[in-house]
Amino acid sequence: MAATTDTDHEEHTGAASRRPAARRRPGPIARAVSVFGELLITAGLVLGLFVVYSLWWTNVVADRAAGKQADRVRDDWAQGRGGPGALDTKNGIGFLHVPAMSGSEVLVEKGTSNKILNDGVAGYYTEPVKSALPMSGKPGNFSLAAHRDGHGAKFHNIDKIKQGDPIVFETKDKWYVYKTYAILPETSKYNVKVLSAVPKESGRKKPGHYITLTTCTPVYTSTYRYIVWGELERVEKVDADRTPPKELR
Numbered sequence: 001m002a003a004t005t006d007t008d009h010e011e012h013t014g015a016a017s018r019r020p021a022a023r024r025r026p027g028p029i030a031r032a033v034s035v036f037g038e039l040l041i042t043a044g045l046v047l048g049l050f051v052v053y054s055l056w057w058t059n060v061v062a063d064r065a066a067g068k069q070a071d072r073v074r075d076d077w078a079q080g081r082g083g084p085g086a087l088d089t090k091n092g093i094g095f096l097h098v099p100a101m102s103g104s105e106v107l108v109e110k111g112t113s114n115k116i117l118n119d120g121v122a123g124y125y126t127e128p129v130k131s132a133l134p135m136s137g138k139p140g141n142f143s144l145a146a147h148r149d150g151h152g153a154k155f156h157n158i159d160k161i162k163q164g165d166p167i168v169f170e171t172k173d174k175w176y177v178y179k180t181y182a183i184l185p186e187t188s189k190y191n192v193k194v195l196s197a198v199p200k201e202s203g204r205k206k207p208g209h210y211i212t213l214t215t216c217t218p219v220y221t222s223t224y225r226y227i228v229w230g231e232l233e234r235v236e237k238v239d240a241d242r243t244p245p246k247e248l249r
Helices: 006-017 028-078
Strands: 093-096 105-110 121-124 140-145 165-172 174-188 209-217 224-237
Touching: 028 093, 028 105, 165 209, 174 209
Parallel strands: 105 121, 140 209
Antiparallel strands: 093 105, 093 165, 121 140, 165 174, 174 224, 209 224
């Protein structure tokens, strides 16, 4: 039997001393903190996905739906069917053009419920105050609403509109050219007076041909309403080429 050297003994005892000590299991407080942290991470991911869905994906879906509806309206016009001239509101009565906001056209339909506006369109009020349609030829207030964020966000840049800026409404056979004359950056969501036939809060006292754009404010909230008023300057007939008025060229 070979003798054990001092070197062998040192190696043996050194290896033993390097063995890891038994790991202590975390206490209940540490486990609770760990679980809570994981829940916060999960909640953050869910919230992030919800924000992406609300502010991006709903825009994609709404723009697709609005595009299909707009195509149907223009196809009907091209085929001589329906259209605002006959007050046909089935698929949409026309298109709103506001260069200061984006320059892109916005289909206008009947009603301001989320079921309507979530399709990426603007809607004219039927309640609590009934909107006056410009093609009727009668004085009144053509009052519209659209989402500011998500679901197409057609009025997202409403705050870019300034006094004097044009607002143009296109129908099957006419262009209605309005000029912005007043802006109310914030008012109560319950303030229906802004939709009145004579919107006195805008400074007007007599009947006329007005247009009112409404949406939520501040951005990403629905706490208040942002209001833009315009007054009709002129009406142009649509020619064979649908040449837009100078304000849109």
